[in-house]
Amino acid sequence: MKILRLLNKKIFLIFFIILFKFASYAEDQPVDIWDLDKKELDKNSEILNVGEKEINNNEKDNESDIFSMQSQKKESTIELGEILDSETVKLYGLYDPEDYSLDIDMWANSDGYQIKNIFSKLKKLNLSTDAKEIMKISLLTNAHPPKKNISETQFFQYKSDWLIKNSDLELIEEYLIKNQIFDVHPNLVKYLIDEYLSNANLKKACEILSKNTNPINDKYISKFNIYCLIDSGKKDEAQLIYDLKKELGFKDKYFESKINYLMGYESNIDNKISEKSILDFHLAHRTNTNFTFEPKINTDKLIWKYLSSANLLSSAQQIEITDIEKISIIEKATHNKNYPEPDLFEIYKRFQFNINQLLNVERTHKSLKNIEARALIYQKILLESEVIEKLKLLKLLKDSFKNEDIGEAFDIELKKFLEKIDPAEVPDNLTSFYYTNINIKQNKNNKIKFDNDILHQSKLINYFNGDYTDAKIKKEINSFLKRIKKNKKYSFSKKDQIFLESLQSDGIEISKKFNDLYEINQSEIPTDIQVMINNNEKGMALLRIAEVIGQDKIDRIDDDTIYFIISTLNQLNIDFLRNQILLKVLPLKV
Numbered sequence: 001m002k003i004l005r006l007l008n009k010k011i012f013l014i015f016f017i018i019l020f021k022f023a024s025y026a027e028d029q030p031v032d033i034w035d036l037d038k039k040e041l042d043k044n045s046e047i048l049n050v051g052e053k054e055i056n057n058n059e060k061d062n063e064s065d066i067f068s069m070q071s072q073k074k075e076s077t078i079e080l081g082e083i084l085d086s087e088t089v090k091l092y093g094l095y096d097p098e099d100y101s102l103d104i105d106m107w108a109n110s111d112g113y114q115i116k117n118i119f120s121k122l123k124k125l126n127l128s129t130d131a132k133e134i135m136k137i138s139l140l141t142n143a144h145p146p147k148k149n150i151s152e153t154q155f156f157q158y159k160s161d162w163l164i165k166n167s168d169l170e171l172i173e174e175y176l177i178k179n180q181i182f183d184v185h186p187n188l189v190k191y192l193i194d195e196y197l198s199n200a201n202l203k204k205a206c207e208i209l210s211k212n213t214n215p216i217n218d219k220y221i222s223k224f225n226i227y228c229l230i231d232s233g234k235k236d237e238a239q240l241i242y243d244l245k246k247e248l249g250f251k252d253k254y255f256e257s258k259i260n261y262l263m264g265y266e267s268n269i270d271n272k273i274s275e276k277s278i279l280d281f282h283l284a285h286r287t288n289t290n291f292t293f294e295p296k297i298n299t300d301k302l303i304w305k306y307l308s309s310a311n312l313l314s315s316a317q318q319i320e321i322t323d324i325e326k327i328s329i330i331e332k333a334t335h336n337k338n339y340p341e342p343d344l345f346e347i348y349k350r351f352q353f354n355i356n357q358l359l360n361v362e363r364t365h366k367s368l369k370n371i372e373a374r375a376l377i378y379q380k381i382l383l384e385s386e387v388i389e390k391l392k393l394l395k396l397l398k399d400s401f402k403n404e405d406i407g408e409a410f411d412i413e414l415k416k417f418l419e420k421i422d423p424a425e426v427p428d429n430l431t432s433f434y435y436t437n438i439n440i441k442q443n444k445n446n447k448i449k450f451d452n453d454i455l456h457q458s459k460l461i462n463y464f465n466g467d468y469t470d471a472k473i474k475k476e477i478n479s480f481l482k483r484i485k486k487n488k489k490y491s492f493s494k495k496d497q498i499f500l501e502s503l504q505s506d507g508i509e510i511s512k513k514f515n516d517l518y519e520i521n522q523s524e525i526p527t528d529i530q531v532m533i534n535n536n537e538k539g540m541a542l543l544r545i546a547e548v549i550g551q552d553k554i555d556r557i558d559d560d561t562i563y564f565i566i567s568t569l570n571q572l573n574i575d576f577l578r579n580q581i582l583l584k585v586l587p588l589k590v
Contacts, residue, residue, distance in 0.1 A: 091104075091142040091143065091144070092142075092156060092159070092175075092179045092181060092184075093140050093141050093142035093143065093179070094140045094141075094142075094174060094175055094178060095137065095140055095141045095142065096141075096142065097141050097142060097143060099576070100137050100141055100574070100576045100577060101573060101574045101575045101576040101577065101578075102137075102141050102143070102538055102539075102574065103143070103538070104142065104143050104144055105143065105144055106138075106141070106143045106537075106538040106539040107143055107144060107145060107146040107155075107537075107539040107540070108144055108146070108147075109535045109536055109537050110146045110148070110535075110537045110539060110540040111146075111148050111149055112146055112148055112149030112150025112154070112155075113149050113150075114540065115146060115150055115155070115158070115540065115543075116150065116154075118540070118543050118544065118547060119158050119161075119162075119543075121547055122135070122162075122543065122546065122547055123161070123165070125547070125550050125551060126551050127546065127549075127550065127551060128549060128550065128551050128552055128553055128554075129553070130549055130552075130553055130554040130581075130584075131546040131547075131549040131550060131551070131552075132166060132546075134542055134545055134546040134549070134577065135162060135166075135542075135543070135546045136166075136171070137542065137577065138539050138542035138543055138546070139158075139159050139162055140159070140171075140175065141539075143539065146539075156184070156185070160185050160187060160188045163175065163188060164187075164188065164191050167195075169192060169195055169196070172188060172191070172192050173192060173208060175188075176188060176189060176192065176208070176212075177208075177211045177212075180212065180213055180214050182209075182212045182214060182216060182221065183214060183215065183216060183217045183218060186217075186218035186220075186221055189208075189218070189221055190218075190220055190221065192205075192208060193205040193208055193209065193221070193224055194277075194278045194279075194302055195302075196208070197278050197279065197282055197306070198278050198302040198303075198305040198306045198309065199305065199306075199309045200306060200309035200310045201309075202228075202231065202282070205224070205228070206228035206231060206232065209221070209224065209225050209228055210228070219250065220277065220279070222241070222245060222250075223252070223255055223279060224279055225241070226238045226241055226242050226259065227259070227262075227279065227283070229241070230259065230262050230263065235263055238259075238263075239263065242259065254272065254274050254276075254280060254283075255280070255283070257269060257270070258283040258284070258286075258287050261287050262286070262287065269287050269288075271284070271288050271290075271291075272284065273293060275299070275300060275303060278300075278302045278303060278306060281303050281306065282306065285310065285312070291312070292312075293307065293312065294314075295307060295313075295329065295333070296329065297328075297329050297332060301336055301338060304333050304336065304338030304339070305338050307338075308338055308339060308340070313339065313343075315343065316343045316344075316346035316347045316350075317346075319347050321347065321350050321351055324369065324371055327347060327371050328371060330343075330344055330347070331344065331371070331401075331404075331406050331409050332406055332409075334406070334408075334409040335401075335405075335406035335407070335408045335409040336408075337408065341409070341410075341411070341412045341413050342413070344409065345378060345413055347375075348374065348375035348378045348379065349375075349378075349379065349382075351372060351375035351376070351379070353375075353376050353379065357376060358376070358379065358380055358383065361376055361377055361380040361393065362396070364376070365377055365396075370400065370404065373400060374397060374400050374401070377393055377396055377397045377400065378397060380393055381393045381394060381397065381417070387421055387422075387425045387426075388425075388427055388430075390417070390421075391421065391426065391427075391430045391433070391434065392430070394414060394417055394418070394433075395430065395433045397410060397414075398410055398414060398433075398437065414437050415437065415438055415439050418434060418437060418438040419438060419439070421434070447589065448587040448588065448589055449587075449588045449589065450587075450588075451588060454493075454496075455480060455481075455484065455492075455493075455496040455499055455500075456493065456495040456496050456498070456499045456586045456587075457586070457587060457588045458480065460473065460476060460477060460480065460499075461499070461582070461583070461586050461587055463503070464502075464579040464582050464583055465579075465583065470506075470507070470508060473503065473508055474508050474509055474510075477500075477503060477508065477510060478510060478511050478514075481510070481511070481514040481517065482514075484517075485514060485517065492517050492518050493559070494559035494560065494562075494563055495559060495562075495585070495586055496517075496518070497518045497563070498559075498562065498563055498566050498567075498582070498586070499582075499586060500518070501566070501567065501570060502566060502570060502578065502582060505570035505571075505573075506575070524560060524563060524564050524567070525564040525567055525568060526544075526564065528544070529541060529544050529545075529564070529568055532544065533568060533571045533572055536572070538572050538574060541568055541572060542574075542577075545565055545568065545569075548561065548565065549565075554581055554584050554585060555584050555585050557585075562581075562585050565581065566578055566581065566582065569581070
């Protein structure tokens with residue numbers, strides 16, 4: 001049973017709510033149990049602030065129930081599914097439009113059907129870092145949402161879906177906290193706190209919730225918040241919130257059992273384990289000192305991750321090599337990055353093979369079960385000293401994993417082997433395998449090498465860094481063009497054209513006598529993007545550019561594609577992003 005000292009508080013609150021209801025409303029409307037004067041609550045219940053914002057009793061015209069409240073902050077956020085107030089525009093985002101050469105109406109002219117179509121395409125792509133950066137700017141810049149053929153709920157859900165797919169936890173946290181939209185984007189909040197909890201980082205998950213200043217209405221997030229309060233020692237607050245929610249019909253016997261045990265109301269607890277959510281699973285672990293769990297093939301990925309992070313998975317030495325089914329489950333978990341690769345290969349080392357099998361791997365592995373065959377090949381790799389033979393075996397093992405759709409189970413370990421091999425020793429027939437699977441370490445400190453004989457590689461590109469005044473760049477660019485026009489051997493490139501058109505877009509006057517150096521070909525811009533330019537659809541155009549870049553790095557895209565990307569940004573006056581791209585694609589870096 002619950003402790004009696006909370007009973008008087010509960011009776012008082014219920015009595016107060018009933019009086020408040022009849023005194024404030026003539027109609028039968030829902031009562032906000034949280035609509036209590038904070039001082040009165042502190043005086044009568046001696047309850048600390050639980051992170052859920054109370055509304056002053058004097059403001060009786062404001063109605064809400066426990067699962068739906070309005071924030072009293074001056075910078076209020078959008079209520080999805082409702083019409084935006086034309087006088088007090090509520091926006092979600094992180095960036096000021098002016099910082100990125102954008103504007104608050106960047107989505108105003110876009111059609112919802114096209115937005116839905118492009119998001120369905122983007123969802124299928126594994127975008128590069130460059131494309132992700134453009135997506136981030138387009139989706140997280142403060143702007144009015146589109147209104148044609150798409151609801152606000154749908155549009156902001158696309159933002160939420162992209163943030164989840166992008167899986168940048170710090171970015172999600174910043175977005176939620178800055179905009180205080182925990183109750184508007186519950187799925188995004190659930191994703192964030194579940195990710196932290198699955199990494200056995202309860203402290204961080206609870207810290208996120210503590211930064212929310214508005215009411216928590218979602219049932220799952222509310223449960224998480226109650227548990228966080230208990231974990232931090234604020235049991236009175238947790239009990240009060242839970243009792244109030246139960247008054248409104250909240251029921252969860254599993255959760256209540258675990259909470260009562262943690263609160264000290266019950267000395268005994270059953271050892272039932274729920275896999276319904278990562279929170280339920282964690283509570284089972286938290287309340288059972290002898291907790292054990294054997295994951296199955298269909299065990300949720302978050303639970304696998306939690307087991308790994310909390311060191312609850314069986315070690316390699318505990319796995320019986322005769323238990324092929326269990327090893328198969330481990331292989332799939334390793335593929336999904338939920339089981340350590342080194343541990344899987346430690347299991348492979350424990351298989352027993354005779355000398356004949358090890359000497360004739362390429363022939364004998366075919367007569368073994370797949371798992372045994374992989375173990376045999378791996379052991380032979382460890383014994384092999386000849387580079388070419390080792391490469392053949394590495395490819396054979398990788399193919400074995402790939403044939404069962406678990407190719408990523410041999411990823412990190414494969415790279416370790418390949419890094420020890422000199423590229424010069426790799427035969428032609430294995431170079432593709434070698435370079436596809438090895439980590440090519442990029443030199444992130446590549447320096448720009450200026451070549452003042454080539455326009456787009458000259459020091460003039462520093463204009464896009466802001467190093468030139470308009471008067472200075474005008475003088476020097478005309479001087480440079482005069483010099484290369486006299487040079488009959490100079491070949492005017494596409495990148496030179498991109499450079500000059502960007503200057504002209506900024507209003508830098510270039511003498512007409514140099515017009516014959518190149519020809520402007522606007523037809524290279526795809527028709528749909530040109531329509532977006534004509535309609536001033538900046539947000540939509542950025543999404544299309546992100547789609548065009550796709551999984552490629554911007555500096556590896558062909559010049560024709562770079563041309564229409566830069567031309568699009570020029571025509572839409574998105575100078576900040578254009579400059580960032582130009583400084584990646586124009587200079588020579590060594």
